Amino acid sequence: MAKILVTGGIGYIGSHTVVELHNAGYEVLIVDNLSNSSIKILDQLHKITGKYHEFVELDLQDTFAVNNFAEQHSDIDGIIHFAAYKAVGESVREPLKYYKNNFYSLINLLTAYPKTNFVFSSSCTVYGQPDHLPVTEDSPVKKAESPYGNTKQIAEEILEETAKVTPGLNVIALRYFNPVGAHKTALIGELPNGVPQNLVPFITQSAIGKRGAIQVFGDDYDTPDGSAVRDYIHVVDLAKAHVAAVKRLEDGKVNGYDVFNLGTGKGSSVLEIIHAFEQSTGEKLDYQIAPRREGDVEKTYGDVTKSKNVLGWQTELDLNEMMRSAWEWEKYLRDNPF
Numbered sequence: 001m002a003k004i005l006v007t008g009g010i011g012y013i014g015s016h017t018v019v020e021l022h023n024a025g026y027e028v029l030i031v032d033n034l035s036n037s038s039i040k041i042l043d044q045l046h047k048i049t050g051k052y053h054e055f056v057e058l059d060l061q062d063t064f065a066v067n068n069f070a071e072q073h074s075d076i077d078g079i080i081h082f083a084a085y086k087a088v089g090e091s092v093r094e095p096l097k098y099y100k101n102n103f104y105s106l107i108n109l110l111t112a113y114p115k116t117n118f119v120f121s122s123s124c125t126v127y128g129q130p131d132h133l134p135v136t137e138d139s140p141v142k143k144a145e146s147p148y149g150n151t152k153q154i155a156e157e158i159l160e161e162t163a164k165v166t167p168g169l170n171v172i173a174l175r176y177f178n179p180v181g182a183h184k185t186a187l188i189g190e191l192p193n194g195v196p197q198n199l200v201p202f203i204t205q206s207a208i209g210k211r212g213a214i215q216v217f218g219d220d221y222d223t224p225d226g227s228a229v230r231d232y233i234h235v236v237d238l239a240k241a242h243v244a245a246v247k248r249l250e251d252g253k254v255n256g257y258d259v260f261n262l263g264t265g266k267g268s269s270v271l272e273i274i275h276a277f278e279q280s281t282g283e284k285l286d287y288q289i290a291p292r293r294e295g296d297v298e299k300t301y302g303d304v305t306k307s308k309n310v311l312g313w314q315t316e317l318d319l320n321e322m323m324r325s326a327w328e329w330e331k332y333l334r335d336n337p338f
């Protein structure tokens with residue numbers, strides 16, 4: 001059974017990917033320093049998969065610890081690297097925290113495992129506001145709006161340049177659009193730290209009474225209803241794309257470096273999301289129009305033709321399922337506080 005090292009595997013997207021790797025017959029080794037996650041997720045993963053997955057608490061910024069870890073775990077067949085800090089606003093306030101974690105972790109891993117199959121969590125943020133929509137993988141990478149975004153752009157370059165000169169290192173970078181929703185069991189989902197900056201967790205927390213009215217950031221964009229447009233993707237579909245990426249690497253089909261968009265290919269506005277949530281859950285939301293949020297792009301959604309044709313992956317879950325599962329998870333958290 002092939003064994004995959006999942007860094008950040010206790011986190012939001014990582015935990016859903018552990019489930020899909022397990023379902024696809026992989027053995028999983030999780031590394032996480034729990035800086036943005038709860039160890040209880042390990043129990044939740046056990047409830048879903050019937051298995052306690054091997055877990056090592058480790059800070060990937062620690063070069064010595066990572067080398068030591070790699071010596072003890074040389075038997076892995078690939079790495080999915082989720083571990084990183086991801087809060088855009090915080091990265092503007094504390095850039096070094098982001099450059100340090102997101103680069104040290106990546107470089108330590110690549111140094112300790114120089115020849116491996118490597119899947120990297122990148123982001124649609126690398127495109128900024130694209131000139132043409134839907135945005136393809138060949139669209140230009142725009143100057144990053146935040147240190148966080150910059151870490152993704154530079155990490156992609158580090159990976160591409162390193163893979164080019166390192167036989168045996170093969171990399172797939174996955175550019176996620178906006179991951180939302182939770183597992184259908186409602187046993188795992190997103191655990192936002194403090195006031196959610198992202199739309200869907202704010203919606204669910206507002207609906208459950210944990211937050212006040214939702215602020216719709218801008219209604220004067222050049223979009224059908226004036227609110228900003230994004231490509232929301234169900235986290236379970238996203239997780240499955242990682243399994244497809246691992247398989248493609250295993251099949252020897254990646255010679256060095258490749259990159260894929262992961263989205264639905266369809267844009268939805270903030271107001272459409274609010275109404276989809278109300279329709280899927282029967283809950284009434286309290287919202288008001290607020291000024292635009294600094295640094296936001298007006299509209300973006302992905303061209304996912306390459307993922308479909310080359311990776312053999314496409315999304316299966318719609319907005320209704322994204323909203324329904326996010327709501328079930330919020331209610332689970334209310335009844336079972338972490």
Ligand code: NAD
Pocket residue numbers: 007008009010011012013014031032033034035036037058059060061081082083084085086101105121122123124176177178179
């Ligand atoms: P998350 O914070 O839920 O998960 C990241 C996990 O990595 C956490 O469990 C955290 O404790 C761990 N971690 C962080 N630094 C670490 C370190 N130095 N050593 C060990 N573990 C460490 O985030 P997520 O939403 O699951 O995102 C996963 C990846 O996907 C990140 O790289 C993120 O930048 C990227 N991404 C996320 C989104 C999104 O909207 N959620 C969009 C695009 C890309």
Ligand code: WQD
Pocket residue numbers: 086088122123124125177178179197198199200202214215216217218228229230270293296
């Ligand atoms: C979506 C839309 C907001 C909250 C961010 C990162 C990006 C990526 C995904 C990691 C926007 C609007 C939001 C609210 C609102 N992460 N909104 N009221 O900004 O597209 O992307 O997460 O790589 O890098 O920048 O996602 O969920 O924050 O916002 O009106 O309370 O919802 O203005 O138009 P975003 P988001």
